[in-house]
């Protein structure tokens with residue numbers, strides 16, 4: 001898409017304030033393209049109803065639509081500007097709709113509503129103490145045998161924000177990512193990373209976890225099998241977590 005996003009006070013996420021051409025910038029980043037493609041490869045081809053959590057501008061939604069042309073897709077996102085942009089993008093597709101909601105509260109959906117819940121680059125926005133609630137909500141809205149497929153960025157060290165071990169790991173990771181984006185993607189992708197760096201360091205709306213932190217929450221919620229799939233380049237810590245109810 002080519003439009004930009006303007007500020008909207010009252011937002012529950014800073015993603016309401018993103019003013020870059022998000023799709024165009026992210027599409028220059030092959031590591032993100034591969035991450036999303038790996039997630040979509042994990043969609044069972046029989047899935048008829050799909051929930052895209054943190055759907056943003058609908059980049060992952062588009063890939064789901066291409067992979068499963070007949071599936072009904074619902075995207076949820078807390079940023080009204082993102083919901084509006086996604087609605088505009090898919091205005092001609094009567095089998096896709098978007099709502100304002102967060103992973104931690106999917107109460108708008110009855111139990112066992114979906115065959116798959118999928119997500120990309122969204123759930124690292126949650127507070128650390130929200131993972132159990134989100135995992136339980138995702139488990140609840142999936143049908144028995146349904147899957148949760150979560151493509152996201154992770155880190156290697158958990159711990160209190162600002163603790164030397166945690167801060168060093170996150171800083172090393174994010175600066176390596178910024179250099180990678182400058183080399184392999186584009187200047188604007190590097191700038192987005194650098195602009196968000198203070199948020200990641202303060203854990204202000206951008207909170208990295210280890211993949212195992214998510215896995216443990218999913219196991220506690222009742223998922224029977226949880227796999228962590230590495231996508232290249234491994235050192236960027238992009239992973240797809242696949243959990244089966």
Ligand SMILES: C[S@@+](CC[C@H](N)C(=O)[O-])C[C@H]1O[C@@H](n2cnc3c(N)ncnc32)[C@H](O)[C@@H]1O
Pocket residue numbers: 013015016026053054055056057058059060076077078079082101102103104119120121122123125126
């Ligand atoms: C970086 S965008 C990713 C969008 C899209 N999935 C993609 O891969 O291009 C992250 C999105 O997550 C949304 N988000 C933030 N907190 C969330 C939460 N607790 N639950 C669901 N989505 C959330 C933001 O509003 C934002 O639109």
